[in-house]
Amino acid sequence: MSDILEVLKTRRSVRKYKKDMVPEELLDRILEAGLYAPTGMDCQKTILLKITDQETVRTLGLVNGRIMGREGMDAFYGAPVVISVLSKNTDPIAVYNGSAAIMNMLDEAASLxxxxxxIHRGKEQFETEEGREILRRAGIDPDAYTGIDNVIVGYADGELPKASPRKAGRIVEL
Ligand SMILES: Cc1cc2nc3c(=O)[nH]c(=O)nc-3n(C[C@H](O)[C@H](O)[C@H](O)COP(=O)(O)O)c2cc1C
Known part of the structure; x- marks a missing residue:
């Protein structure tokens, strides 16, 4: 069994990926980790959209880059997989719930x-016509769900970056 604190401390944001696809069984574990995140009052209104079709991943990455103001940039850094987290519009604490799912998935990916x-801008990316069309293709009603953010996954191309030093004074005692 992995030491959870060790995984939390060694997980890093990866921004360069190999093209190799991630095996289904590993993606299933990451998705399961997302499903087991806590949700306020156990509402479980968060959904996870797994996209492995390369054309769709790249389209959404470009849409995301455009929203960032970087036309032509793949904001998903060439990762072969994106898991977009969305929530029902009826969830008033959707961002908190979605963020918990995202962290579980990032940490499970690191442990594997x-x-x-x-990757941010999940809300705006699914408000674009391209984003709404992707949701429709997945059978998700774009008027009933709001994008939260994304987790990109793949095999790192190169060494993992080092963690920046933790800033002092962030634990306060009374
Ligand atoms: C709310 C949030 C949004 C983020 N959005 C992006 C993003 O759009 N693009 C990106 O490359 N990294 C994004 N990151 C990753 C952070 O830049 C990264 O976590 C930070 O630099 C610390 O690096 P580490 O994850 O390796 O510890 C985001 C992280 C958080 C928590």
């Missing part, structure tokens, strides 16, 4: 030796 990164 995979690279991953949290």
């Amino acid at each position: 030796g995979l690279g991953s990164c949290w």
